[in-house]
Amino acid sequence: MSYLQRNIEKILKKNNITIYKASQLIQVDDGALYRMIRGRSNFSKKYIDKIIPLLDISKEEFESWIIADKYPKELIKKAISVKKNPPAAVKIPQQKTKVTKSPILTAKIDKLILEKQLSRTRLSKLLEYDQITLNRMIRGTHKISGTVIEGLSRVLEIPQEDINSWILADKYSLDILCKAWEVCSSEDDILYF
Numbered sequence: 001m002s003y004l005q006r007n008i009e010k011i012l013k014k015n016n017i018t019i020y021k022a023s024q025l026i027q028v029d030d031g032a033l034y035r036m037i038r039g040r041s042n043f044s045k046k047y048i049d050k051i052i053p054l055l056d057i058s059k060e061e062f063e064s065w066i067i068a069d070k071y072p073k074e075l076i077k078k079a080i081s082v083k084k085n086p087p088a089a090v091k092i093p094q095q096k097t098k099v100t101k102s103p104i105l106t107a108k109i110d111k112l113i114l115e116k117q118l119s120r121t122r123l124s125k126l127l128e129y130d131q132i133t134l135n136r137m138i139r140g141t142h143k144i145s146g147t148v149i150e151g152l153s154r155v156l157e158i159p160q161e162d163i164n165s166w167i168l169a170d171k172y173s174l175d176i177l178c179k180a181w182e183v184c185s186s187e188d189d190i191l192y193f
Helices: 003-014 019-026 030-037 045-055 059-070 073-084 103-115 120-127 131-139 146-156 160-171 174-184
Strands: none
Touching: 003 030, 003 045, 003 059, 019 030, 019 045, 045 059, 059 073, 059 174, 073 103, 073 160, 073 174, 103 131, 103 146, 103 160, 120 131, 120 146, 146 160
C-alpha cells in the first residue's frame, strides 16, 4: 500500500468519512477519487486543493506523500543534501546568460562541462541531440528525458541517480523533500548530511 493511500485512508477512517462521502465533499466521481487514492491516476492540482482541507493537512505534507511513493528513499536523501548545499552558478564562456528554472541542475552540469573542457555545443554533438532542446532541458524549461539523462551520465561520467537528485532538488522545496524523507524513513534511520 502506498504512503498516499495509507495516510488518506487513515485520516478518512479517523474522521468517519467514506471515500464516497469524501468524493461528494470535493465534488468528484467516487470512482475517480478511489483511483487517485489508490495511485491508479494522479491527483490534479484542483483535487489536491480540494482534498487537503478535508484531510486537515498542509499541501506540503500531501505532496510529501506523493514524493515518498514516487522516488526511492536514497534519491530523496541526495536531493535534500544538494538542496542544503546548492552549487554556485557557473558562467560558461561565450554563452548568453539566461534565467534558469533549474539552478542546481544547470550549475552542476555547467561545472562538469567546464571540467571536461566541453561546450554545450560539443555536449549536444556527443549526445547526438538537438542543442536548443538540450539547453532548454538543462535550464529546466523543458522536461529532461530519460535518454538525455542516460547520455549525460555517460558523457559526463556521473551516475544517473545524481542527475535525478538535482532535478528533484530543483522541483521541490527543502521542506517538502524533508517531509518525504520522514515519510519513507523508519524510526531507526538517521538523516546525516
